[in-house]
Amino acid sequence: MPTLIFSKWSPGGNTTLLFPTSGLATSLQSRLARQALSESCLGGEQAGFVDASGPSLRMAGGEFCVNASRAMGAMLACDEDCLEQPEDISCHGSSRVQQDTDGSAGAIVSTESSEIQRRYDVSVSGWPSLVQLHVRGRAPHWLVEARLRLPEITIQRKAEGIHLVRLPGICHLLLDGHTHNQPEDCHAAAALLRERHELEHEEAVGVIWWRVLQGQLNMLPIVHVRDTRTDYLESACGSGALALALSRSQAGGGNAFSIMQPSGSPLDVRLFSEDGVSMAGVDGPVTLVAKGQVWLPDMTD
Known part of the structure; x- marks a missing residue:
């Protein structure tokens, strides 16, 4: 067998x-x-x-x-x-x-x-x-x-409190939880958002609700992968944490972030330059x- x-x-x-x-x-x-x-x-x-x-x-x-x-x-x-x-x-x-x-x-x-x-x-x-x-x-x-090694990353404002970050191999739609409350049915809401923003045909799409609570950056990711036909509310998402860090950095939020994941374990993201090249590090257990x-x-x- x-x-x-x-x-x-x-x-x-x-x-x-x-x-x-x-x-x-x-x-x-x-x-x-x-x-x-x-x-x-x-x-x-x-x-x-x-x-x-x-x-x-x-x-x-x-x-x-x-x-x-x-x-x-x-x-x-x-x-x-x-x-x-x-x-x-x-x-x-x-x-x-x-x-x-x-x-x-x-x-x-x-x-x-x-x-x-x-x-x-x-x-x-x-x-x-x-x-x-x-x-x-x-x-x-x-x-x-x-x-x-970071290529040129596109960060596009789609609406108030919504940004689309395009990374190679996956894109993430980021929703500021202070403007867009986390819905009861995250899967249905994520599917609707993918359709509304014409992302259904992307090979992989994350929809992430994020907010800062008591000084701690938190995120909730729903990730859809086209070819495996899977949708998961992930316990942690490294590319999503990177996308969020890039977006917050562009907004003037620094270059080092500890982002709490749904699992209760944070991912540490740092943005830095090495020999003149833009780099990112995503670290965790x-x-x-x-x-x-x-x-x-x-x-x-």
Whole structure:
């Protein structure tokens, strides 16, 4: 009976399934992800397919995802640790990634601040340049920062208290909660907003209600992915946090933000310049939840 190896991760609560690419067609990846994400199967909020030898990550809908990228950073660090300590229980089902001899796909290890720090440069669907993943910690808990080289980002005012931020691979509609109250039915409201602002055909769209409460920036994201036909009220959204930070920064709100996610875990976003290039870092915890094998009906097709 055909099975698919999987690992399940929690980057700040945004439960993510990662599968090996294994030569699977992109259309099949979308179908398998939709089956695996269902509550009757593995459950989760998003899924991606990884090639650890690249290394590369393709989200099931071809969209861009910060949190899945951060989860892949933890996966690469976990697999590397398994080469050194194969008896560790977290290594069960490991893909056992080998470091490239030239170091381009492997880790740059630092022992500053008495903790192991690794860096992986990963190709991620939707994003035009390599994503730098800076990983600290050991299984099953890590802190992972995704550092992104920012292309030109469009921020468009759509209406009072509504801005559209277009990132590569995903766009986010931001609604100021002080002007637009969070609705009782967020899914229906998000669908209506996608239609009203002609975003139905985008490969991935986030609709985010945000507000500042007692000095803390909070957000509630609903993310729709076209090709997987999924809509999730996500427990955390890294690209949404980045979009919100960019919008607040443009409004004069600084360049460092701690944005509380629905999971109760914040994501820290910083905007900075490196060698004259505009950069962003999205940092937060990543936890390994499970590893194993899953049988999916479409694997037999």
